[in-house]
Amino acid sequence: MEFLDEKIEEYAFNHTSYEGNLLKRLEEETYEKLEIPQMTTGRIEARFLKLLARLVGAKRILEIGTFAGYSALSMAEALPEDGELITCEIDPEAITFAKKYFDLSAHGKKITLLEGEALNSLKSISGPFDMAFIDADKENYSNYYEAILPMIRYGGLIAVDNVLWSGRVLDPKDKSDKAIHQFNERVIQDKRVESVLLTVRDGLNCIIKNEPA
Numbered sequence: 063m064e065f066l067d068e069k070i071e072e073y074a075f076n077h078t079s080y081e082g083n084l085l086k087r088l089e090e091e092t093y094e095k096l097e098i099p100q101m102t103t104g105r106i107e108a109r110f111l112k113l114l115a116r117l118v119g120a121k122r123i124l125e126i127g128t129f130a131g132y133s134a135l136s137m138a139e140a141l142p143e144d145g146e147l148i149t150c151e152i153d154p155e156a157i158t159f160a161k162k163y164f165d166l167s168a169h170g171k172k173i174t175l176l177e178g179e180a181l182n183s184l185k186s187i188s189g190p191f192d193m194a195f196i197d198a199d200k201e202n203y204s205n206y207y208e209a210i211l212p213m214i215r216y217g218g219l220i221a222v223d224n225v226l227w228s229g230r231v232l233d234p235k236d237k238s239d240k241a242i243h244q245f246n247e248r249v250i251q252d253k254r255v256e257s258v259l260l261t262v263r264d265g266l267n268c269i270i271k272n273e274p275a
């Protein structure tokens with residue numbers, strides 16, 4: 063489902079900062095070589111994630127779902143030289159692809175890629191993190207959220223992708239539809255956080271962790 067008029071999307075794209083030649087190449091090669099290349103966040107959302115990372119003054123970021131490495135490299139740009147981004151990915155082909163681009167980027171040294179099931183990887187990680195980006199298997203969104211929230215510092219941010227699921231949240235039918243809708247319901251009722259569900263791309267839920275009452 064397209065949420066915005068194509069011309070408006072194009073206008074927004076043309077008035078969003080250029081992502082740089084390396085990310086452009088990464089995106090082009092993703093479309094040439096990887097399956098489901100449209101999983102890549104792309105210019106507008108990834109520049110927005112970088113902007114959010116800058117706004118929270120992120121030094122440590124956690125990502126669930128690396129894929130080709132586009133969003134990881136975009137957020138890593140916002141980190142200081144001694145900053146760290148940990149990203150989790152299960153698909154070996156995506157891992158090889160992303161690692162190649164991490165090696166080519168000046169920001170790649172800030173990134174650690176944890177291979178395998180993200181829920182397992184999360185057991186080996188400790189906080190605090192300033193920001194997290196959840197963008198993997200939808201059925202585990204609530205599990206990722208509950209595992210990650212305690213590791214986020216107060217005032218830190220969790221951004222969660224695809225929360226509109228091409229509009230299917232309005233009439234959830236399959237497991238993923240229901241999981242995303244239930245996740246959004248969980249967040250809106252959660253007193254530990256304040257959130258804004260933005261209609262950026264396929265929906266981006268931006269969740270700030272409150273100070274304890």
Ligand SMILES: C[S@@+](CC[C@H](N)C(=O)[O-])C[C@H]1O[C@@H](n2cnc3c(N)ncnc32)[C@H](O)[C@@H]1O
Nearest residue numbers: 101102103127129132133151152153180198199
């Ligand atoms: C939408 S893509 C991520 C896109 C990436 N964040 C970007 O913007 O470029 C989702 C990724 O999550 C990975 N994934 C799915 N289930 C996973 C799991 N249980 N553990 C780790 N990674 C998983 C998939 O292999 C896929 O590469």
